[in-house]
Amino acid sequence: MADKKNQVSRRQFLNYTLTGVGGFMGAAMIAPMVGFAVDPLLKGEKDTDYVYVMDVNEITNEPQRKTFQVDQVDGWYESKVDRTAWVYKDENDEILALSPVCTHLGCTVDWNSNQDFPNEFYCPCHDGRYDKNGVNIPGTPPTEPLHSYDFQIQDGKLMLGKAKARKGA
Amino acid sequence: MLQKMYDWIDERLDITPIWRDIADHEVPEHVNPAHHFSAFVYCFGGLTFFVTVIQVLSGMFLTMYYVPDIVNAWESVKYLQTQVAHGQIVRGMHHWGASVVIVMIFLHTLRVFFQGAYKKPRELNWIVGVLLFFVMLGLGFTGYLLPWDNKAFFATQVGLEIAESVPFIGGDLKTLLAGDPEIVGAKTLARFFAIHVFFLPAALFALMGAHFIMIRRQGISGPL
Numbered sequence: 001m002a003d004k005k006n007q008v009s010r011r012q013f014l015n016y017t018l019t020g021v022g023g024f025m026g027a028a029m030i031a032p033m034v035g036f037a038v039d040p041l042l043k044g045e046k047d048t049d050y051v052y053v054m055d056v057n058e059i060t061n062e063p064q065r066k067t068f069q070v071d072q073v074d075g076w077y078e079s080k081v082d083r084t085a086w087v088y089k090d091e092n093d094e095i096l097a098l099s100p101v102c103t104h105l106g107c108t109v110d111w112n113s114n115q116d117f118p119n120e121f122y123c124p125c126h127d128g129r130y131d132k133n134g135v136n137i138p139g140t141p142p143t144e145p146l147h148s149y150d151f152q153i154q155d156g157k158l159m160l161g162k163a164k165a166r167k168g169a
Numbered sequence: 170m171l172q173k174m175y176d177w178i179d180e181r182l183d184i185t186p187i188w189r190d191i192a193d194h195e196v197p198e199h200v201n202p203a204h205h206f207s208a209f210v211y212c213f214g215g216l217t218f219f220v221t222v223i224q225v226l227s228g229m230f231l232t233m234y235y236v237p238d239i240v241n242a243w244e245s246v247k248y249l250q251t252q253v254a255h256g257q258i259v260r261g262m263h264h265w266g267a268s269v270v271i272v273m274i275f276l277h278t279l280r281v282f283f284q285g286a287y288k289k290p291r292e293l294n295w296i297v298g299v300l301l302f303f304v305m306l307g308l309g310f311t312g313y314l315l316p317w318d319n320k321a322f323f324a325t326q327v328g329l330e331i332a333e334s335v336p337f338i339g340g341d342l343k344t345l346l347a348g349d350p351e352i353v354g355a356k357t358l359a360r361f362f363a364i365h366v367f368f369l370p371a372a373l374f375a376l377m378g379a380h381f382i383m384i385r386r387q388g389i390s391g392p393l
């Protein structure tokens with residue numbers, strides 16, 4: 001029977017079935033562990049709570065540095081962490097709440113802190129600069145504008161959510 | 170495709186003799202369950218190894234989430250079991266496997282004992298096997314504390330008192346294990362974790378290496 005062409009020999013048959021069954025068992029063993037390890041990728045983004053930061057009538061045209069606390073659930077560890085925002089009204093009287101995280105490599109920017117560059121957001125790490133609207137100044141390291149916090153206004157109170165990249169800014 | 174890749178490497182490095190030397194042996198008739206069904210007793214050693222591989226792999230993955238700290242240990246186990254994808258399965262494999270591996274090693278030992286396979290020239294491998302058994306018990310004992318729940322705590326309390334009952338050195342032995350003369354706590358958990366995931370697995374691998382090298386040299390014992 002083995003001399004007929006295209007026929008599977010006993011040895012081949014055993015090889016295939018043993019490899020198949022063994023492979024299946026191995027995969028069944030490894031698959032849950034791989035899922036377990038890549039779990040951080042499977043977890044979706046959490047929705048954010050909006051947190052009270054200041055009253056709307058206190059917002060000026062000059063950026064004010066405001067710190068606030070958000071609840072953070074880090075796996076099995078829950079804590080409150082500090083966040084900072086630069087809050088002000090732009091020329092069109094629109095409220096802006098900018099994240100102080102430099103879009104170059106993540107240092108913290110400050111408002112109006114460098115005498116050479118007045119009325120700009122300045123990052124000391126690599127001389128990154130942003131104009132008053134938080135838009136990066138060409139020729140300096142940052143590649144995009146400072147991120148801005150989503151916000152809501154409830155009863156004259158400014159509530160901040162998550163900082164996101166700005167579209168169109 | 171795979172054959173071509175293999176050939177390409179083999180042509181340069183001549184790897185065939187290496188794996189043939191390790192893996193290519195005829196199975197003697199008297200250990201082949203296809204000839205005599207009762208030969209299934211020869212499988213227990215391999216099954217012990219198989220479950221040990223599961224223990225090592227699942228344990229490695231558990232350490233991605235587990236923290237050996239009395240404040241967080243229990244929370245981290247709860248998190249990995251209930252919130253992480255397949256957490257219940259991965260912890261379940263390690264949890265049940267820890268018992269199954271003891272059963273398998275015990276059955277394997279019974280086979281070797283009742284067949285007299287430990288007799289000359291295999292005395293040394295019997296000794297290595299007994300050491301492997303102790304290492305397994307040690308892994309079970311130290312691992313049992315890690316979830317830091319009540320069962321874990323009091324089981325360890327009892328285990329430490331058993332150690333303390335050893336004549337003369339009992340007190341020191343207990344302190345050495347617990348990391349403290351009185352408290353079963355933060356220091357105990359940290360060192361049990363270290364022993365469980367570094368020291369005993371290292372001993373386990375060394376002993377398994379010795380076990381298998383000796384089997385390769387001496388071959389399986391003959392038919393009864």
Ligand code: HEM
Binds near residue numbers: 313
């Ligand atoms: C034959 C080898 C092993 C045995 C018998 C064993 C035994 C155990 C036992 C009985 C537990 C408690 C499980 C529970 O109550 O859920 C445990 C937990 C644990 N083991 Fe192992 N273990 C072995 C190998 C390993 C290895 C090699 C590692 C890591 C490299 C490891 C890492 C862990 C971790 C992190 C825990 C705590 C997580 C939990 O409790 O679910 N184990 N082990």
Ligand code: FES
Binds near residue numbers: 102103104105124
């Ligand atoms: S991190 Fe701000 S300029 Fe580089």
